[in-house]
Structure formats: structure tokens, C-alpha cells
Amino acid sequence: MPFPRAKSPGQLYEEVRSYDRVITPDGPLASALNRHLDRSHLGPFAIPPRRLAVGRRQESEDRLAFLGMLDHEDLSWKRCAYAVGNILQCWEHRGSHDAIFEYDGYVDDATERAVERIAKLETASMKLTNETIDPNFDVVVVEPAMLTQLERAYLPAEYDTVDLFADTEFELPPFRIHDSPTAIVETVVDSVDDENADNVGIVLDQESEYSPLIESALEAADIPFFGGPGFTDRSEHRLFLHLLRTAHRGTDTRISEIRSLLTVFDCDVVDADTNKRLHELDDGDLKWLIDFCHDVQEYTFSDALSVFERHAGDTLDAFREELETLTIADESITEARLDDLSFYLQTYEVPVDRENEGVLLADAKSASYVGREVVFYLGLDDRWTHSAPRRPWVDQDAQFTRNLKSFQLLLQSGSQQHYLVQDATGGSPVTPCLYFEELLEPEYDRFSDLPSTSHQIETAARAGDGFENEPVGVTSDPVETISKSSLNTYVNSPRDYYFSRIVDGPEKAYLTEGNLLHDFAEFYVNHPDEIDEETLSEVVELMLEDVRPLVRSVDERTRRTEYRASLETIVSYLDANQPTEGAFLTPSSGGDNAVAAHFGRDIDSPVTERRFTDEELGINGMIDLVQSQQELLDYKSGSESSATSIVKHAAIDEPTDEPDFQAALYLTYWRSQRPGDQLSFTFFYVTELVDDVIAGDADIDDALTTVTYYPESLTEHVQREEFFEYLREEGAQKCQKILSKIDYQTYAALFDAAQLVETTDSDELIESEFGQTMIDRLQAEIGEYKYVTTGSKQVMRAIVDRQKGAFFKRDLDAFESFVDERLTELNRRRTGDEEFPIEGLADETNYRRVDNRDLLLEGEQ
Secondary structure: OEEEEEOOHHHHHHHHOOOOEEEOOOHHHHHHHHOOOOOOOOOOOEEOHHHHHHOOOOOOHHHHHHHHHHHHOOOOHHHHHHHHHHHHHHHHHHOOOOHHHHOHHHOOHHHHHHHHHHHOOOOHHHHHHHOOOOOOOOEEEEOHHHOOHHHHHOOOOOOEEEOOEEEEEEEOOOEEEEOOHHHHHHHHHHOOOOOOHHHEEEEEOOOOOHHHHHHHHHHHOOOOEEOOOOOOOOHHHHHHHHHHHHHHOOOOOEHHHHHHHHHHOOOOOOHHHOOOEHHHOOOHHHHHHHHHHHOHHHOEHHHHHHHHHHHHOOOOHHHHHHHHHOOOOOOEOOHHHHHHHHHHHHHOOOOOOOOOOOEEEEEOOOOOOOOOOEEEEEOOEHHHOOOOOOOOOOOHHHHHHHHHHHHHHHOOOOOEEEEEEEOEEOOEEOOEOOOHHHHOOOOOOOHHHOOEEEOOOOOOOOOOOOOOOOOOOOOOOOOOOEOHHHHHHHHHOHHHHHHHHHOOOOOOHHHHHHHHHHHHHHHHHHOHHHOOHHHHHHHHHHHHHHHHHHOOHHHHHHHHHHHHHHHHHHHHHHHHOOOOOOOOOOOEOOOOOHHHHHHOOOOOOOOEEEEEEEOOOOEEEEEEEEOOOOEEEEEEOOOOOOHHHHHHOOOOOOOOOOOOOHHHHHHHHHHHHOOOOOEEEEEEEOOOOHHHHHHOOOOHHHHEEEEEEEOOOHHHHHOOHHHHHHHHHHOOHHHHHHHOOOOHHHHHHHHHHOOOOOOOOHHHHHHOHHHHHHHHHHHHHHOOOHHHHHHHHHHHHHHHHHHHOEEEHHHHHHHHHHHHHHHHHHHHHHOOOOOOOOOOOOOOOOHHHOOOHHHOOOOOO
């Protein structure tokens, strides 16, 4: 894959050594030429036009012009920046500071005032415009096409030129494909040490993930570097702005949003409080921060900076100087002024003092040449492509040529070039930088289509780093039983289950609300006479008090209404469906009940919150309410699900991506207590009827979903007379019609004539021998009418629906085996015999249902 080779600094020097001035398009290239200078020379030798014009390195002109506007003009900061940016850009491409006036669409009062103000500044651009290089000097220009119109205006009338690229070809080294940015960074850092750091350059897109990764890795390895983070990128500067933003966000700021601040301020907050609102926490360590946020507009920027410095244990002298430069140090911290400050820091590069030692970090979009022996290129993807300004004064072709030549030169920097790339990320191919399309002949879509080598490097701790491992000789106790929530998590993602066992999760609003509704329901079963209109209001306020830190203050009124409606729904159901009193074989949960504690009462009902643990079955759980000896009930605060959906998500042969085994698990336990009984498990969705309660037309049945267990096979069940009568009374219209014309014996005989196929596919059942036999026999019995065929199919669909919406003996027998298999597998993984994989039984993990998303690293096992 050859393309024109860039001449080395040594080759260029031999061509230009006799000249007085060598004009280069790039500062580092000029420095490389100057290092070859082997004779006495008066004044600069190789130098870019701007540096020659002012005789020194100058701060960015856009920032200087912007600050000049702030000092003398009463305009908004964004309006000033827009005007200054257009003027300087047009100047660069047209060669005159007032060329902007040729474009009416970009001229307004601010532009006119900015042109006048800029004309008074002593800048490199003005020198390039008004002056030329001394014609007495013998001048040569390296690759004039890489100079802008303004830079070419500075050249003398006569000068020689030298091509930057030779007639020979540069053979592009193969791309080195790695699995991840982390692997790329590890490869680079493993190749660098204190001794060779000054010979190494790293080119990357400073807005990409590579920038913070390489900076952190070099710091951790104590390898010096420069050219990396600028003024705004410094963590302490960003955190100060974060503090000011937090103060203006109001009372809904959550702990999770300010963890970085709390770390700097040494404020320890337990994981359970992560989702809580800062202003609702009663914590002495946070009081000063809450007070600061409350009174932020009474502070000046300088005062706030002092507060930050005091609590962070750091000094931000450079930031204070910049506030004074902007003349806002003594201004109040209004949100508008904070927006101005943030905009300024995002728009302009504030100069910082650097020690130019160690590894050089170069930005792929601003560097043209890296004067280092060894150069690593990280990424090389489409983010390296320059976005040419879309303005009428920009010659797009000329700009593209400059960018392409700059990229071509950059790729050849140093004696050794290493191109480290990813071929795919997130399952999608990585698109190489678009300039490769101009430089390379082969067609390609990704890096692996080009000459490349694949690298898979195992991460190894650096010498002296990491933790020492010592065998402790302790065996883990096996897990004997599993709950429905743990089983759901494990089936979705075994690794998420593993982390859920060792990592504390934050308190969540919906869980807190659900627990309080459970507490109220349990309390009401035990003490129904304690609850009236007044005490219901007390419970609502109790719920709000507990949930307040976790929800937005603006939602409080809505939640008060929702809580009241949910409590009334619970009362309505329990008043109409008193549980059958009776002893339960297992103890109560023994947990705290917030509602009972509030009213100073005990909970002693034998039918509420009953815990069970069955090591023989390998399951455990908590039954909310024993409605009767054949009925269990569970309170839910989410959206209602149908019986069909509940059974579907309890599937074990083809697990769904939303596994939910609660009904199957609880019914499995309950049938061990009531063998041979038909049992039911009812989900009571206590928040489902909020709108209906408010409207005054709630029907409690709309909040109930019942899943039934039949202690028999589907075949035995559907051929019973009870099912026949059910179809006669509640079946579809044609189903009822045909069954009304036959007796039960005729119906039962259908199952003797052919074997029922137990399936959840109604078409499969209809097309089976049983299905066709049913149609033929009923037509013979009733007549060959179309409604007989239709009615027969409706019967079979009803059979399938019963299969899809209930559990039968075979289902729970299989579930018992399923639990046993999972526990065996789980304990094998806990002892280290195999890993906890990310993917669950449904193959692809449902990340919407994981609790530890940040710990599940895709592509790693």
C-alpha cells in the first residue's frame, strides 16, 4: 500500500541548507530542520510564517481578540465569540481582516465592532497582512500548498519552493488490530519507560477515549508526558465547575450525580444512598455543601473558589487568574454568568505552563509532524478526519488538500511508526480515517480489509504493581436454596448474580414504595380497625417521608395522590377478601414493619409475610398473604401482567429475556404443603387502579392476575367435565354453540379417539391427528356445517390457552429439576471450577434487567 514518501528532515535540510530563511507549514518540522543546522546562522533558519512574523510563540489570536472585545464592548459572550471566530477564519482564508464585509449574511453590529477592535491588536495575523519577509533574504518555502492564503501573503515577491514529498514511495506498515482501547494503551505503555520517554510520540484524537486512558496509564506508570490535558481538562478545574453547576441544579441533585465531588471532598456516602437527593440527606459531612448550594448566588466566583480550595485541599491559582482576566472574579455566581464561563472554557484554549519533558502527546487534528524517533498512532478512525469549515470564504478543495498533505506527513513521522487500531467496537466495524481513501488504492470497509496483524495480549500487572495473592485454604459453603429474585437474576446473567451477592446496591424509589405498601397491607390484615380516613392520610405522609430523598420534589403532589389511591385499593380488596385464618408451618419474616412501628402495634398474624426455606426443593421465599389453604397472594407495585405472560416468562425450555419464576417457585413450594390440591397464586397490582380510584369507578378485579396450578396433566385436565362446562359457559361463540349440541360423554370420547398433543401452538394442535379427529367426529355428530369446524378450532384454541396460562404437574416437576440443575451449576461456579458467564440461558443478556451493568465487561469472560 505505497503512497508518496515524505522527505526526512535530513533530506530536506540538504535541499534548503543554503537559504537564509526556510518557511515551513509546521512548527515541529521547522524544529527538526533546525536540529540539522551545521553552521553559524544569523536569525532564525527554518520557521513557520506566524512565528517569523512575531518573533516568538504567540497565544491563540481568537482568545486575545475575544478578551479585547469583553474589555471594551457590551455584548454577550457568545455573540462576541461568533463574530471574532468568523472574522479570523475569513482573514486566514482571504488574507484581509475586513474581508468579512464581503459576506453580508455574516455582518452585523457585533461584527463591525469586532473588526474595528481586532484592527487595533498587535497580532501575528496583522503582521502577516501588513508586512512581508525581507526581500533581501534568500527564501525557500517547503510545500507552499500547505500554507493558508494569509500565510502566503507574507511571502516575498520572489522565493524558491521545495516539495515535501519525494518521488519514492512510502510503504505503509501493517495496522495492528487490538480488541479494545485498553489493550492498545497497555501495548503502548509496556513499550515506554523513563529512559526512552523523550524519544516517543503518541498521536491520538484528544476527544476520544484514548486520551484519558493513555494519560492515566502514563501517570500510573510514573512516565513523564506533555501535550496532553489543557486548562479545561484538568480535573480540579472541571470539578470546580461541577460544584457550581450542582449548586444551580436545585434540590433534585442526586448523590450519584456528584460522586466525583464527594470523593474530592472526602465525604463518605453509603452505597444505599446513591439514588437519594443531596438536599434530603441529614449528614454532617454534607451540611456545608448543602448550605453552599442553597446560598450560591450570594457568593462571588472568587469566594466559591476559596470554598472549593478549602474543602478539596488544593489551590487553583491558575483558575483564579483566569477569572480575573475575564473580570468576573468578584461577580455573583448567577446561572447566566456560569453559562458564560463554561462557554468560554469550552471555546478557547487557555495557555498553561508545561514542562516539555517525556512522551509527547499530539492531537491528530492539529499536528502535522511529530519530531520523535518512535511514534504510536492510536485509533486512526474516522474521527481523525478534519471537518472543513462550512463558510463561503473557505476554498473547500484547497482546505482538503492541506488536510490531506498534513495527514500524509503525520503518518510518516519518526523512524518507527506503529498503527494501533480496533477493527470493531460494539459489534460494528470501525471505519478508518477517510483520508486513506485518497492515499490507498485497494477498496476496504474496515482495517482488517487492509494489510494488518491481529494482537490479543493478556493483561499482566507491571512489576511491583497489583495485589499479592495468598491461598487461604477455605472452602465456600454451598448454596442450598435460591429465591425467586436470585434465580431471575442468575438466569438472565450469572455474572450479574455474582456481583449482586458481593456489591451493595443503592436504594431505589420503586423498591422503597413497594416495601411500604407491603407493610401497610400486612398491618391492615393484622389491625383493620386501626385504619380510617385520618390514619390513611398518616400512612401517605409516612410513605412520602421515606421516599422523599429518592424522588423529585416536583412529583410530591402526584405521588401523594397515587399513594392514597393505592392504599384505598388494598383496603377495598382486603375488606372484600378476608384471608382464611389458620396456622402456617413456617415462621414469619421477623422483619420490621414501618407502618406498625409508626402506630406502635405488633404484627402477629399467621397468614402475612411468611418465610419459607425448603432445602429439599432448593428454594426459599416470602409469601405476602396466605389467602386460604389453596390460595397465595403477592402484592405488586408495577404494571399488570396477564397469566399468559407470567407463565411465558417462567419458561425453562426456552427462557425469555425477562425471566420471572416467582409464581412457579411459590406454587412448587405450596404444592409440597398441599399435595394433590388445585392451587392458585394471585398477583395483586396495588398501583394499577390509581386512575380508576380517582375517577370513582375502580373494579378490584382489574388489579388481579391469578395463575392456577392443576395437579394433573393438561390432557387429564381438559377432558374433565368441569372444563367442558367452562367452555360451554365462557368459551367463544361458536365453541359454546357446538358444545351445547352434544353431551359430556361425546366430548370425553374425543380424547379416547386420538391422543391430545400438549402444545402451546394452536395451529399445531388443530392440524394434529387429535384436531382433525375432533372436527370429523363433531361434524358427524352435529352436521357438516361451517360453524362446526370453526367451533372445533375454538375449542382447541381454548385448550392451548389453558396450557399457556396455567401450570400443570409436568411443568412444576420440570421446574424442580431446573432449580436443582441451576444450584449444581451455581455451586460449581462458586468453587472456581468454571466462570460466571455474562450471558444467561436466553443467550443474550437483557441489560435492562441487570443491577451491575458497569461491572459486566462485554467481550471478556
